[in-house]
Amino acid sequence: MNTFYASFLAFASVAFSSVAVSPAAVLAESEEQARGPYLRLGAGVQWPETSALKDQRCSSTSPPALFGCGPGDDGRSLGAYGGFDQAPVVDAAIGYRWTSWLRTEALLNWSPQLNVSAQSNFLGAGPNQPVRSSGNGLAGFGVLYVDGPSIATVRPFIGAGLGAARTSLADVTYRFPAISSDAVTVTSGGRSTSFAYLLTAGVSIPVSEKLDLDLAYRWTDLGTVKTNAGSAKIVRPAGRSNLEIAGTEIDLQSQAVLASLRFRF
Template sequence: MNTRQASFLVCALIAGAPSAVRADSEEEMGGPYLRLGAGMQWPENSDLKDQSCSSRNPPALFGCGPGDDGRSLGAYGGFEQSPMVDAAVGYRWASWLRTEALLNWSPQLNLSSTSNFLGRGSNQPVSASGNALAGFGVVYVDGPELATVRPYIGAGLGAASTSLGQVTYRIPAISNDAVTVTSGGSSTSFAYLLTAGVSIPVSERLDLDLAYRWTDLGTVKTNAGSATIVRPAGRSNLEIAGTQIDLQSQAVLASFRFRF
């Protein structure tokens, strides 16, 4: 290669560099995207309580005061580990800023607790199943790229609609068939989330997001209604006031983010 050819090649490379940088910058500076993901959540321990322990009409299920174990009357434990699904539409406003409209679904929430009714022994299993659907507006701040990984943090506000089926209280100390079954219910609560994760590029338009998330979906409630009481002496029905339990969870998720 002679001197003239070398000079021409250098000039061509220099002239082409701004175009490449500009193309990368334009891609990062804006545009819509779609994100789909799934993960597992671990709800925090929580207490199933009366909505009002002093309710008289209808009467509270638990009532006020301590139970057999010295704690306030109620059911202790919470929801079990369960799957969750994400669907979101987002927009990148700058290289470091993006927002999302996020829909989160928890299709299988299983309550597993132990009540402490007076004089009923230490084995008082409580169970129910439900689900939750939440919508959030989320803001993400993306950090600088480290090797091929880009960290981010985010926070979101929204609302959650939760549903819980009939709640079954078993009392083996009385008999194997002794149960009290109360009404389920549904409710809507203010919700919020905090998240942190990393993005890994898969292709020019596709990223893999791996995230940790803490979510507060508010309060899950049961309605006042008829409780079915089954004892060795027979079956009866009694009007009972509603109960409630908080739903907060930690989760890990994997999702694919496709840029249009």
């Protein structure tokens, strides 16, 4: 969160630097920014924050937790550390401008490639324990924007949104090359729904009378991505087995940069 706030405040301060929002300035732009609906489509790249895949409840015994409580090989709590990879993100929104400086949106945000890359720290399994999975997420937000007055032809904005996210994660694969080249544990994936929110700042650049280009920085919290309890497939040099395992979870927060086209009807 500290990294996010520093980045967000820095971006917002640049966007609004040398801008003193006054009633006169707002009124002067009212003719240019008439109220009414608009459609916005955009895409960008997100950089998820470092996170850890851990047990939903490390003390679970029925079924047993995958990791359990206590420290791992590296001294940290047992888990898989790393998080989600850099990934694309897509926006589709319907909005309405209420005044020259205030607008709202119903936003759908799609993350088509939520791939997990991490390292687990099971005791006695060696220093290299790669963990991989793939997934996706769809979030819906109600977003409120405040637009500042134009500087030349560029208009800064800030915004905040609340909503919900539906995320899914495929089976999670844990490999243990220090044990053998084919030593692997595969646990169940899962789907989950979480409260979500976003904060954003950016600038709008007019392209034509009804079309604007929005360039934005965004921080998004899509909540917790969970896997289900289920049968874990375990392959070791001594043979194969199955074991019922409790579910795991990992938090998903990310920073992103996006470019959008906003068409006013």
